[in-house]
Amino acid sequence: ASGSNQMQIDAGQKAFGAKQCQQCGLVYTVHEPEEEQLHREYHNSVHVLRFKGWIDEDIVAVYTEWANDGRIIRLTEQAPAVRLERLNELIKLVDKELGYASYIVPKTFVAFFAVRKQQIVGMCLVQPLTQAHRFMQIDGIDYCSEEAYEASCxxxxxxxxxxxxxxRIATKLLRAVQLHTILGREIPMNRIAFSSPTDDGRIFARQVTQC
Ligand code: ACO
Ligand code: ZN
Known part of the structure; x- marks a missing residue:
């Protein structure tokens, strides 16, 4: 529920108690115990977004227009355990907002973090695929691609x-996915499949994939 209409709280929703927390930014409905609980949990775990950087981090893009330290870094399942632990905590935070009950992490993945002012401000978790169809399930995760029957990730x-x-942070993350998921090969937009998209995700995907 809170995954959609993040930025567009209209007067109607306000009347029903939709509220955006000034500190963590989450939109939730006040006086709905489940949503208030979700907000508390989310709010209490935003500290996982603090990011001082790693030595030898794998920087795939630099965006000084975000901040001096604006960048996108890449991480795979082969990363050291502490970094994977960090990714897991981040996924838990994201899944709270997405309302995913049990979070599944693919065995083989490429993850991208967008970093700005010593904070993780965005993330994208990608599963490289060798062959895929319109609807598919890999490692327990459902994927659908609206247009393409073939997908690369x-x-x-x-x-x-x-x-x-x-x-445009997600747009830049998706650009990193295209360029830095498969070594030496750019993935065309129409070969990127989205796993059970939210409303926001669907609007975003339509916009950036132009389909
Ligand atoms: N409403 C309308 N249009 C949108 C929205 C929206 N909520 N989000 C993106 N777009 C469109 C716009 O055309 C936008 O360009 P514009 O701002 O110039 O009009 C364009 O997509 C590019 O958007 P970005 O700025 O790159 O997207 P952003 O950085 O805001 O991230 C995201 C989009 C990732 C969907 C964000 O809203 C989010 O994290 N939502 C909550 C989590 C979520 O729903 N994730 C997707 C789940 S599906 C999945 O994970 C496979
Ligand atoms: Zn909050």
């Missing part, structure tokens, strides 16, 4: 911090 999750949306 599946977006398991894409997420941008609620306070940083509509600044």
């Amino acid at each position: 599946g977006i398991s999750r894409i997420w941008v911090s609620p306070l940083q949306r509509r600044r």
